[in-house]
Amino acid sequence: MGIKILTEHINVPGIETLEVYRKHGGYRSVEKALKTMTPDEVVEEVKTSGLRGRGGAGFPAGMKWSFLAKPEGVPRYLVCNADESEPGTFKDRYFMEKTPHSLIEGMITSSYALGANTSYIYIRGELMFVLRILEKAIAEAYAAGLLGKNILGSGYDLDLHVAPGGGAYICGEETALLESLEGKRGNPRNKPPFPAVKGLFASPTVVNNVETIASVPWIVNNTGAEYAKIGVGRSTGTKLFSCSGNINKPGVYEIELGVPVEEFIYSDEYCGGIWKGKQLKAVVPGGSSVPILPANLITKTAAGEDRLMTYESLSDGGFVSGSMLGSGAFIVFDEDQCIVRNTWNYARFYHHESCGQCSPCREGTGWMEKVLHRIEYGHGHQQDIDLLVSVAKQIEGNTICPLGDAAAWPVASAIRHFRDEFEWHIKHPKEAILPGAVYRGQVATIEA
Amino acid sequence: MAKITFDGIEVEVEDGTTILQAARKIGGHVVPPAMCYYTPLKGSGGKCRVCLVKVTQGSAKDPRPMPKLVASCITPVQDGMVVENTTNEDVLNARKGIVEMLLINHPLDCPICDQAGECDLQDLSYEHGVSSIRYEEERRTFNKIDLGPYIQLHMTRCILCYRCVYTADQITDKRIHGVLGRGDAAEIGTYIENVIDNDFSGNVIDVCPVGALTDKTWRFKNRVWFTKPMDAHRDCPTCSGKVTLWTRGDEVLRVTARKDQYNEVEEFICNTCRFDKKETKDWTIEGPRHIERNSVISANHYELPVLNVPIVPNLPNSTKKNLPQH
Numbered sequence: 001m002g003i004k005i006l007t008e009h010i011n012v013p014g015i016e017t018l019e020v021y022r023k024h025g026g027y028r029s030v031e032k033a034l035k036t037m038t039p040d041e042v043v044e045e046v047k048t049s050g051l052r053g054r055g056g057a058g059f060p061a062g063m064k065w066s067f068l069a070k071p072e073g074v075p076r077y078l079v080c081n082a083d084e085s086e087p088g089t090f091k092d093r094y095f096m097e098k099t100p101h102s103l104i105e106g107m108i109t110s111s112y113a114l115g116a117n118t119s120y121i122y123i124r125g126e127l128m129f130v131l132r133i134l135e136k137a138i139a140e141a142y143a144a145g146l147l148g149k150n151i152l153g154s155g156y157d158l159d160l161h162v163a164p165g166g167g168a169y170i171c172g173e174e175t176a177l178l179e180s181l182e183g184k185r186g187n188p189r190n191k192p193p194f195p196a197v198k199g200l201f202a203s204p205t206v207v208n209n210v211e212t213i214a215s216v217p218w219i220v221n222n223t224g225a226e227y228a229k230i231g232v233g234r235s236t237g238t239k240l241f242s243c244s245g246n247i248n249k250p251g252v253y254e255i256e257l258g259v260p261v262e263e264f265i266y267s268d269e270y271c272g273g274i275w276k277g278k279q280l281k282a283v284v285p286g287g288s289s290v291p292i293l294p295a296n297l298i299t300k301t302a303a304g305e306d307r308l309m310t311y312e313s314l315s316d317g318g319f320v321s322g323s324m325l326g327s328g329a330f331i332v333f334d335e336d337q338c339i340v341r342n343t344w345n346y347a348r349f350y351h352h353e354s355c356g357q358c359s360p361c362r363e364g365t366g367w368m369e370k371v372l373h374r375i376e377y378g379h380g381h382q383q384d385i386d387l388l389v390s391v392a393k394q395i396e397g398n399t400i401c402p403l404g405d406a407a408a409w410p411v412a413s414a415i416r417h418f419r420d421e422f423e424w425h426i427k428h429p430k431e432a433i434l435p436g437a438v439y440r441g442q443v444a445t446i447e448a
Numbered sequence: 449m450a451k452i453t454f455d456g457i458e459v460e461v462e463d464g465t466t467i468l469q470a471a472r473k474i475g476g477h478v479v480p481p482a483m484c485y486y487t488p489l490k491g492s493g494g495k496c497r498v499c500l501v502k503v504t505q506g507s508a509k510d511p512r513p514m515p516k517l518v519a520s521c522i523t524p525v526q527d528g529m530v531v532e533n534t535t536n537e538d539v540l541n542a543r544k545g546i547v548e549m550l551l552i553n554h555p556l557d558c559p560i561c562d563q564a565g566e567c568d569l570q571d572l573s574y575e576h577g578v579s580s581i582r583y584e585e586e587r588r589t590f591n592k593i594d595l596g597p598y599i600q601l602h603m604t605r606c607i608l609c610y611r612c613v614y615t616a617d618q619i620t621d622k623r624i625h626g627v628l629g630r631g632d633a634a635e636i637g638t639y640i641e642n643v644i645d646n647d648f649s650g651n652v653i654d655v656c657p658v659g660a661l662t663d664k665t666w667r668f669k670n671r672v673w674f675t676k677p678m679d680a681h682r683d684c685p686t687c688s689g690k691v692t693l694w695t696r697g698d699e700v701l702r703v704t705a706r707k708d709q710y711n712e713v714e715e716f717i718c719n720t721c722r723f724d725k726k727e728t729k730d731w732t733i734e735g736p737r738h739i740e741r742n743s744v745i746s747a748n749h750y751e752l753p754v755l756n757v758p759i760v761p762n763l764p765n766s767t768k769k770n771l772p773q774h
Binding site: 170351353354356357358362363364365366393394397398399400 | 519
């Protein structure tokens with residue numbers, strides 16, 4: 001059992017109230033940071049900790065903070081991205097629902113480090129009940145003098161607001177989030193300028209994931225150097241994984257980065273093995289947008305090394321034989337799952353969620369969905385597979401925001417690793433449309 | 449001032465200029481096409497992605513190449529930047545892919561479309577598109593919408609460039625149309641059928657790169673290449689009154705703003721000039737309009753044909769590279 005940073009007290013009864021939270025050491029980081037540290041010292045601690053953004057891209061948080069422009073007389077903002085809507089991801093929801101004060105504590109400490117006097121938590125519209133939990137916790141914090149004017153007598157002011165989105169996946173992209181927060185249509189902005197220079201209300205802004213912000217209090221309490229000791233290499237600290245699919249124990253797990261993937265799937269401590277003792281077929285290790293990996297490549301890299309739950313190890317081999325850690329949505333497929341159907345399902349999601357601003361994504365996501373639908377329902381042609389690869393390539397890298405890439409990668413990787421399954425669907429349309437029909441041939445081998 | 453190399457041609461421009469504007473300063477065939485960017489409209493650009501270029505050297509200080517293709521219409525130049533457009537095969541292939549994307553849901557009803565002959569998408573697909581289509585499914589269709597007595601919206605043809613939204617935002621008081629819906633269900637609309645009623649509303653027709661917004665006083669009157677463009681002006685209390693008349697015989701079939709070689713209007717005109725003054729006696733005719741665009745409307749010109757003289761003589765060989773045919 002590794003160290004728990006975020007979920008240590010998550011099952012304590014009443015932890016959602018300020019009283020119980022403080023009894024378990026809550027808000028110590030606020031006192032320490034505001035009374036004994038300068039904002040730059042907090043940023044330095046986060047930098048030494050090596051904490052990386054937990055939203056998907058894995059960009060070092062301290063580095064992002066130090067890029068924040070600091071012109072005179074212009075307000076700065078910290079925005080917490082709680083618009084978690086990727087298929088398979090549910091860690092932030094669970095975390096905010098259980099310990100709202102952890103996030104608020106992180107928001108206060110981080111806002112102090114960045115010199116922001118107004119901060120926002122942008123929460124997904126479907127999570128209205130979590131919004132109420134957060135608002136209740138914020139009201140408690142205001143009453144206790146942890147928010148508002150002159151926090152704990154330190155002279156630092158902070159207002160914290162929770163803003164719900166309308167439930168669009170695209171508003172999880174940081175610039176679309178800012179547009180939505182400003183009350184506009186949630187279209188991603190053209191970059192540059194980046195949010196660190198011109199973000200919310202044209203002021204310098206930092207957008208961080210819930211988990212990133214919630215890790216800051218521990219770093220302030222225990223120093224960044226201590227945090228950097230957890231984990232492997234450049235993947236420091238602990239991370240929440242939302243595990244779903246055909247496993248015995250689905251749920252949210254906090255693990256030290258560096259646990260072997262095989263252990264994570266089969267150990268009773270975590271996923272508990274494949275449901276009903278079936279065979280593992282494939283894993284999507286970081287949410288629907290990252291490439292899917294077949295069983296032989298998820299436990300071992302192409303070079304034959306054990307794959308670990310770290311940013312580096314999961315992306316080992318690039319997109320040929322690797323994937324990404326992403327937002328930590330670990331989706332496991334057993335031998336009875338149809339990859340074509342799953343890919344179609346993902347494509348349908350991205351088609352529905354594309355904002356429609358730039359042409360490759362607007363037209364391409366719909367096209368891919370239609371072709372995959374055709375293959376799944378027994379109307380595919382042999383050239384459709386190459387067509388999909390080519391459409392995915394036309395979208396990838398040519399769009400304003402990463403949604404285009406996110407739509408293209410799962411399709412491209414599914415074809416790369418499970419091409420024979422697609423071919424089987426096209427050659428045997430009558431068998432493929434039977435309920436529960438699954439191709440059980442060999443998994444494609446990779447020449448690395 | 450910043451010095452950049454575009455397709456092997458050096459050009460010096462002001463700091464903060466976009467790559468596209470720098471390329472337009474060179475002119476000729478190296479200029480990337482643009483479907484959504486419109487110089488007079490602030491904030492336009494970055495959406496259609498046909499102007500993608502490859503930056504092989506970020507700047508003199510930081511010579512790393514940019515990892516992805518960038519939209520030249522919104523990316524500012526840096527001193528010492530090296531950009532490849534027609535000399536880079538990746539760029540041309542990506543552009544081909546994007547033109548295909550733009551066309552999969554476009555009805556291709558050019559034979560009955562009023563924009564045919566002066567349509568940006570038509571020109572673009574002739575130059576960069578592919579001749580066959582791989583899309584088999586049904587195309588997206590919308591019903592035609594009347595936006596008042598002068599403007600017809602045919603959303604099926606729209607490529608969602610947002611130009612009309614920016615125009616209405618920036619030159620009219622109350623914008624009542626915008627983009628509704630998202631993804632490929634996004635449409636330009638007024639939400640509940642509404643009349644666009646503003647002195648300058650007719651300009652949305654001029655900025656539309658395709659036949660989605662058309663002039664009802666001109667619809668189905670004639671084909672654009674049969675009409676003769678004439679520069680004319682009148683004393684107008686609301687706008688500059690400088691227009692192009694599209695005439696056939698003595699009849700004025702249509703009035704538009706004057707457009708430059710990139711199909712961008714020089715000065716926006718008011719609705720009175722555009723829709724109500726359809727007599728030659730209303731106007732002082734200056735002479736034939738010189739159409740500089742490489743389009744069918746200049747091919748059928750009654751003047752001597754406009755020769756495509758390269759602005760920069762002796763282009764380096766790298767720009768003349770023959771690309772493999774697909």
